[in-house]
Amino acid sequence: MTTLSFEFFPTKTDEGTEKLLAVRDELAAYNPEFFSVTYGAGGSTRDRTYAIVNEIQRRGIAAAPHLSCVGDSKAEIRELLTRYQEIGISRIVALRGDLPSGAGLGSSELRHANDLVEFIRAETGDHFTLEVAAYPEMHPQAPNFEQDLENFVRKAKAGANSAITQYFFNADSYFYFVDRVQAMGVDIPIIPGIMPITNYSKLARFSDSCGADIPRWIRKQLEAYGDDSDSIIRFGEEVITEMCHRLLEGGAPGLHFYTLNQARASLAVWKNLV
Numbered sequence: 371m372t373t374l375s376f377e378f379f380p381t382k383t384d385e386g387t388e389k390l391l392a393v394r395d396e397l398a399a400y401n402p403e404f405f406s407v408t409y410g411a412g413g414s415t416r417d418r419t420y421a422i423v424n425e426i427q428r429r430g431i432a433a434a435p436h437l438s439c440v441g442d443s444k445a446e447i448r449e450l451l452t453r454y455q456e457i458g459i460s461r462i463v464a465l466r467g468d469l470p471s472g473a474g475l476g477s478s479e480l481r482h483a484n485d486l487v488e489f490i491r492a493e494t495g496d497h498f499t500l501e502v503a504a505y506p507e508m509h510p511q512a513p514n515f516e517q518d519l520e521n522f523v524r525k526a527k528a529g530a531n532s533a534i535t536q537y538f539f540n541a542d543s544y545f546y547f548v549d550r551v552q553a554m555g556v557d558i559p560i561i562p563g564i565m566p567i568t569n570y571s572k573l574a575r576f577s578d579s580c581g582a583d584i585p586r587w588i589r590k591q592l593e594a595y596g597d598d599s600d601s602i603i604r605f606g607e608e609v610i611t612e613m614c615h616r617l618l619e620g621g622a623p624g625l626h627f628y629t630l631n632q633a634r635a636s637l638a639v640w641k642n643l644v
């Protein structure tokens with residue numbers, strides 16, 4: 371069975387939240403396993419993430435809050451875990467997080483995602499299904515690919531149930547990563563994170579910071595379209611659909627869409643696949 375999930379980020383205004391919930395309702399028709407909601411490292415969106423998670427959960431399809439550990443104390447994390455348990459949340463995306471540039475890891479009590487996974491297991495046992503992040507093209511701060519693989523294995527062994535990848539545009543990097551991890555004795559499902567292509571300049575900026583490679587043939591084509599957003603969207607849909615086909619045919623257990631709080635681009639790809 372192919373699992374489907376969608377990711378949102380917390381909005382800042384009531385109007386934004388209304389729009390987000392309308393997008394949630396549109397996507398709900400495709401029966402995703404869960405909707406995840408990101409968290410601002412250091413707790414900058416703590417209440418907004420909670421409020422949106424609460425409302426999504428209330429509407430009937432599971433919500434999975436992201437929870438990061440840098441900049442949050444154990445006591446703050448413990449309190450959030452309790453609040454999530456109280457409203458019936460059973461899945462968490464457990465992350466280290468990124469503090470604003472220059473802040474490093476600060477004086478965080480939990481410094482890596484494996485510490486957070488261990489902490490959640492110690493506090494709440496098997497209550498939560500825990501997702502962690504995976505980087506087929508290597509986390510940008512990792513000293514090298516091998517150590518990044520070992521660190522991924524470390525958080526799987528700490529008690530993660532499954533993983534969601536950083537987005538990528540090269541299916542081979544995903545297959546290679548999964549093969550390497552399995553050879554290291556870890557067989558948790560690793561779900562590709564899919565970023566639909568709708569806007570070149572934003573995508574290029576974001577990809578630089580998170581270490582996702584935009585292959586030259588895609589970059590050049592997108593650059594050539596300039597301001598022609600219809601062509602960018604059409605080409606993006608074709609490229610991402612083709613990659614998702616390959617991923618699913620090659621054994622990827624599901625897809626997790628980075629929706630950027632929009633339904634159209636993710637749904638266009640998903641409808642091409644089913």
Ligand code: FAD
Binds near residue numbers: 411463481502504512
């Ligand atoms: P880790 O697994 O801790 O890895 C971070 C770095 O430290 C890597 O280089 C790794 O090799 C190294 N490392 C890991 N463990 C150890 C160890 N024990 N000792 C030494 N080195 C180690 N960010 C947010 O702020 N909010 C979000 O909601 C959010 N959601 C995300 C969702 C997904 C699916 C993904 C892929 C990323 C998300 N991020 C989010 C971004 C993420 O927080 C950053 O990429 C962050 O830099 C790393 O988080 P991590 O959980 O992968 O960290």
